[in-house]
Amino acid sequence: MNTFSPTLSVETLLRVANGYSGASAIAAQVLLSAWNSNDFTVPVAELSLLDGENYQHALNVMTLRYQGKEPQNVIAQGDKKFHTLCVEWSHLETQRKGAA
Numbered sequence: 001m002n003t004f005s006p007t008l009s010v011e012t013l014l015r016v017a018n019g020y021s022g023a024s025a026i027a028a029q030v031l032l033s034a035w036n037s038n039d040f041t042v043p044v045a046e047l048s049l050l051d052g053e054n055y056q057h058a059l060n061v062m063t064l065r066y067q068g069k070e071p072q073n074v075i076a077q078g079d080k081k082f083h084t085l086c087v088e089w090s091h092l093e094t095q096r097k098g099a100a
Contacts, residue, residue, distance in 0.1 A: 006074045009060035014075075016054055017085060023049045028089040030058045034065040035072060035082050039093050 004012075016027035026049050032040035042062075050058055061071055072078030 004057055004060050006060060006064045006069070006071075009057040009064070010071045010075050010078075012054065012057045013061060014081060014085065016050075017089070023051070023054060025089070025092065026050060027054065027058070028085060029092055030061055031071060031082070032086060032089060032092070034061050035070065036086070040089075041094050 010031065013027045013031050017024050017031060026043070026046045029040060029042050029046070033042045047055060047058060064071060064074065072082040075081065
């Protein structure tokens, strides 16, 4: 059973996203998709790049969103941190086809 708090999960994935590892991009995508799924998506197959603990944190963030809560609202200075994350990982933004 997952016992991580939503706050811990968001903060942990932010640290991973801001690090320099093979899991940084997928951690950013999980957070950004939970924050703004119109512009960011989670490539499910890439979740395997996370170790077991961080995978649980990713599931926790997705569950948080399922419960109608926004990830930036469970951490201090969340709006600022998520805007910074968005700028840093803007190249992962989903490109929409046929936008009118």
